[in-house]
Amino acid sequence: xxxxxxxxxxxxxxxxxxxxxxxxxxxxxxxxxxxxxxxxxxxxxxxxxxxxxxxxxxxxxxxxxxxxxxxxxxxxxxxxxxxxxxxxxxxxxxxxxxxxxxxxxxxxxxxxxxxxxxxxxxxxxxxxxxxxxxxxxxxxxxxxxxxxxxxxxxxxxxxxxxxxxxxxxxxxxxxxxxxxxxxxxxxxxxxxxxxxxxxxxxxxxxxxxxxxxxxxxxxxxxxxxxxxxxxxxxxxxxx
Numbered sequence: 001x002x003x004x005x006x007x008x009x010x011x012x013x014x015x016x017x018x019x020x021x022x023x024x025x026x027x028x029x030x031x032x033x034x035x036x037x038x039x040x041x042x043x044x045x046x047x048x049x050x051x052x053x054x055x056x057x058x059x060x061x062x063x064x065x066x067x068x069x070x071x072x073x074x075x076x077x078x079x080x081x082x083x084x085x086x087x088x089x090x091x092x093x094x095x096x097x098x099x100x101x102x103x104x105x106x107x108x109x110x111x112x113x114x115x116x117x118x119x120x121x122x123x124x125x126x127x128x129x130x131x132x133x134x135x136x137x138x139x140x141x142x143x144x145x146x147x148x149x150x151x152x153x154x155x156x157x158x159x160x161x162x163x164x165x166x167x168x169x170x171x172x173x174x175x176x177x178x179x180x181x182x183x184x185x186x187x188x189x190x191x192x193x194x195x196x197x198x199x200x201x202x203x204x205x206x207x208x209x210x211x212x213x214x215x216x217x218x219x220x221x222x223x224x225x226x227x228x229x230x231x232x233x234x235x236x237x238x239x
Contacts, residue, residue, distance in 0.1 A: 029128025033136075036117040036129065042136060045116045049153050054164025058148040060176045061163065067221040068187035069151060072212045074108040075219050077147070082109040082138035083131055109134040112150045154190040157197025170198055180226075181233040188212045206234055 040048075049055070058066070070077050076084050084107045106114070106127075113133035118126050137146055156166035163186070167175045171182055178186070188208035189196045196208045213230055216222040222230075 026128055028125045030132055032118075032125055032129035033132035036133070042116075042133075042140065046141075046149060049116070049149055052152070052162060054160075054162045054166075054168065055152050056148075056162070056164040056175045058144050060174070061151070062176065062178050062180075062183050064180050064221075065163075065175070065178060065183035065187060066147065066151075067219075068184045068212050068216055070108070070147070071215040071219040071221055072187055072191075073111070075215070077108050078143055080107060082134040083107060106130070107134065108150050109137050109146050112146060112153060113137060115150075115153045155193050156186065156189050157193030158199055179233070180230050184212045184216070184230055185209045209234060 074084065076086070110130050113130045113136075114126075117133060118130060141149070152162040152164070154163075155161055156163070156170075158169060160166040160169045163175050166186055166189070167173055167178060167182075170186070171178065185198060185205060188211060189198070189205070191208065193200075195201060196205045198205045210231070213222065213227045217224060217227045
């Protein structure tokens, strides 16, 4: 009986410790979020993105490109509140298994928040601050506005920081003129621009593009025949 009581006390102490740590991290994350907006408001940051050269409105982008981005980056984008708790739970499991940060579970909204205000380092307090800003974005902007801001604030490698400059730089054309092949190729690049930029390692870029195509097929954005058609374009481009 005494052993059970000691074990129960130990569990209680551990639970209290985790709760206390959670409150501490949440408090620090909230402070980081508030500090980020003190220097420049959310509205000013949005205006800054929209004022950059190459900014492209959603209506000017091919539907295939937008479907590809959502499929590979955040397929529940239009259904969550800015934070995808299913993705976070999966990421926690994978991180625990790997004993390091290998997966973040970030939504498109969280990635936009990170690009707007925070560093790219995988740090728990920053992740919490990112969540607070993501919720702020969801309260003040529509899903389409958030997606538009996202594709205009991500890095595509080779010095291209939005979809407009990336299209001009890689293909010499406007975003609206992208083919299915080009759309699915660019959708995969921001995950790791130093690896997947078409000019860096074409083979890795195509491997990533195949991942995009598989995700689009799994999400119902492409039929198998459509995915195979783009894959044939990939093969033709290699030859």
